[in-house]
Amino acid sequence: MNATERYRYVYKPLVFIAGLTPLVWLTCGAFGWFGASLGADPVKELEHECGKTALNFLLLTLAVTPVRNILGLPQLLRLRRMLGLFAFFYVAVHFTVYLVLDLELNWSTLGADIAKRPYITIGFTALLLLIPLAATSTNRMMRRLGRRWTSLHRLVYVIAILGVWHFYWQVKRDVREPLLSAGMLAVLLLYRVVRAQAARSAARAAASAGAHLPSTPP
Amino acid sequence: MPTRVPRIAPSEITSPEVYFSRRTLLAGALAAGVSTLAGPAEAAEGPPADAARLSYTANPRYSVSEPPNKYEDITTYNNFYEFGTYKEDPSRNARSFHARPWSVRVEGEAEVRGNFTLEDILKGQSLEERIYRFRCVEAWSLVVPWVGFPLASLLARFKPTSRAKYVEFTTLYDPNRMPGQRVAVLEWPYVEGLRIDEAMHPLTLMVVGLYGVVLPNQDGAPLRLIVPWKYGFKGIKSIVKIRFTESQPRTTWALATPNEYGFYANVNPAVDHPRWSQATERRIGAPFLAQRRPTLPFNGYADQVASLYQGMDLRRYF
Numbered sequence: 458m459n460a461t462e463r464y465r466y467v468y469k470p471l472v473f474i475a476g477l478t479p480l481v482w483l484t485c486g487a488f489g490w491f492g493a494s495l496g497a498d499p500v501k502e503l504e505h506e507c508g509k510t511a512l513n514f515l516l517l518t519l520a521v522t523p524v525r526n527i528l529g530l531p532q533l534l535r536l537r538r539m540l541g542l543f544a545f546f547y548v549a550v551h552f553t554v555y556l557v558l559d560l561e562l563n564w565s566t567l568g569a570d571i572a573k574r575p576y577i578t579i580g581f582t583a584l585l586l587l588i589p590l591a592a593t594s595t596n597r598m599m600r601r602l603g604r605r606w607t608s609l610h611r612l613v614y615v616i617a618i619l620g621v622w623h624f625y626w627q628v629k630r631d632v633r634e635p636l637l638s639a640g641m642l643a644v645l646l647l648y649r650v651v652r653a654q655a656a657r658s659a660a661r662a663a664a665s666a667g668a669h670l671p672s673t674p675p
Numbered sequence: 676m677p678t679r680v681p682r683i684a685p686s687e688i689t690s691p692e693v694y695f696s697r698r699t700l701l702a703g704a705l706a707a708g709v710s711t712l713a714g715p716a717e718a719a720e721g722p723p724a725d726a727a728r729l730s731y732t733a734n735p736r737y738s739v740s741e742p743p744n745k746y747e748d749i750t751t752y753n754n755f756y757e758f759g760t761y762k763e764d765p766s767r768n769a770r771s772f773h774a775r776p777w778s779v780r781v782e783g784e785a786e787v788r789g790n791f792t793l794e795d796i797l798k799g800q801s802l803e804e805r806i807y808r809f810r811c812v813e814a815w816s817l818v819v820p821w822v823g824f825p826l827a828s829l830l831a832r833f834k835p836t837s838r839a840k841y842v843e844f845t846t847l848y849d850p851n852r853m854p855g856q857r858v859a860v861l862e863w864p865y866v867e868g869l870r871i872d873e874a875m876h877p878l879t880l881m882v883v884g885l886y887g888v889v890l891p892n893q894d895g896a897p898l899r900l901i902v903p904w905k906y907g908f909k910g911i912k913s914i915v916k917i918r919f920t921e922s923q924p925r926t927t928w929a930l931a932t933p934n935e936y937g938f939y940a941n942v943n944p945a946v947d948h949p950r951w952s953q954a955t956e957r958r959i960g961a962p963f964l965a966q967r968r969p970t971l972p973f974n975g976y977a978d979q980v981a982s983l984y985q986g987m988d989l990r991r992y993f
């Protein structure tokens with residue numbers, strides 16, 4: 458098996474199974490199968506666990522590029538789309554649980570929450586912003602959008618920041634868990650800032666090396 | 676202080692027949708253990724068979740007719756940061772906690788002060804069961820059959836002076852026994868307080884048990900406060916100090932986030948928490964899609980307590 462086949466037939470199916478594991482576990486808990494339980498408040502547990510799982514997949518998606526560069530595994534990129542789509546999937550379940558089981562389909566409360574509760578406003582914004590990214594995740598859309606695809610998918614940085622912020626803002630007092638997510642996101646974003654700066658200064662160095670050549674009038 | 680005679684809407688009162696039949700049913704289920712006839716449903720509602728039972732009389736006058744939550748829910752879904760900040764933490768981390776021997780220090784504006792053992796505190800108090808609604812500031816609620824005695828009948832024994840305008844309560848501080856106190860999520864020890872008229876109100880309960888058994892550690896053993904018309908965080912647990920004061924006590928949550936938690940913390944659907952709505956609540960243990968219900972002013976105890984706050988701006992004194 459060459460690397461392409463290994464990704465297609467081994468790694469991708471493994472990531473797929475791993476991605477579904479939280480859902481299977483939460484489903485068992487919701488129905489009390491195999492001794493799993495969601496505790497006294499299954500609705501909140503489902504809501505929170507789906508949200509946290511979504512955020513973790515978002516962080517994993519953002520970790521692909523750094524890990525790939527640092528470990529020299531260019532093929533890792535093949536897993537990124539699936540990780541990102543799992544993030545979207547769990548965000549969608551998170552929102553559905555909130556709307557159906559928590560708010561019990563009370564649409565006016567949903568409207569009021571989105572308008573008046575800043576942590577819900579930013580969480581809902583993150584959800585909306587994820588939709589175009591999920592919709593343009595196919596190979597065809599990538600080809601069709603070309604360079605604009607890359608620009609569009611930079612939205613993921615904004616989405617991740619909104620997601621962590623949403624998590625931090627709804628915690629009552631013990632912010633250790635959201636701070637951990639924020640720390641991981643900061644590292645992943647900082648990596649990109651440093652890389653971009655290194656690339657810029659390399660370009661400047663190249664340009665100033667070019668300055669020794671006979672100058673051209675401005 | 677003008678305190679109206681407590682009045683509970685007739686619809687709220689459980690008829691004695693229904694009430695006692697429920698008791699009997701429960702007692703029967705307990706006596707039978709997990710017998711096949713009693714059915715697992717009934718057996719699962721109440722406390723474990725080996726829990727230490729209290730002797731008490733039911734007080735239907737102060738009990739709501741809503742069905743109480745399962746014992747398991749009341750003892751595994753706890754906000755008791757002294758044992759961890761997740762709901763299931765206290766039930767796990769409080770297992771080895773020993774609530775005996777226990778003593779309570781009485782200080783401040785009272786004629787009778789000093790250290791009192793738990794036995795002193797309980798002496799002469801007749802225990803009663805009251806089924807109260809419990810509304811958390813996080814917008815969930817329970818119905819709990821507490822066992823305790825009116826706080827007023829305890830405080831009266833200390834003969835508060837005319838300068839005693841407030842009562843301040845303090846939780847045990849012992850990070851070795853309360854591992855959550857090793858983390859500075861709140862300023863320890865936990866402090867709560869009431870205005871003296873709130874403390875003397877007949878609904879205010881000093882709790883030593885629930886579901887007819889001795890209070891489990893995770894619910895605030897051996898002695899906790901329950902003020903049913905206020906958010907749950909006012910119900911301070913594992914009390915070791917009672918102090919009568921002239922000025923308003925500096926309470927833990929109000930100190931931690933003054934714009935989110937006030938001293939009064941009366942349940943009020945009209946005054947939202949800055950980050951979430953208080954208009955509705957979710958009843959733990961209710962069936963899916965039938966959990967959310969409107970929150971009642973003063974948690975449904977307005978007839979009995981609203982007069983305590985006459986003329987006060989409840990938006991300001993939240």
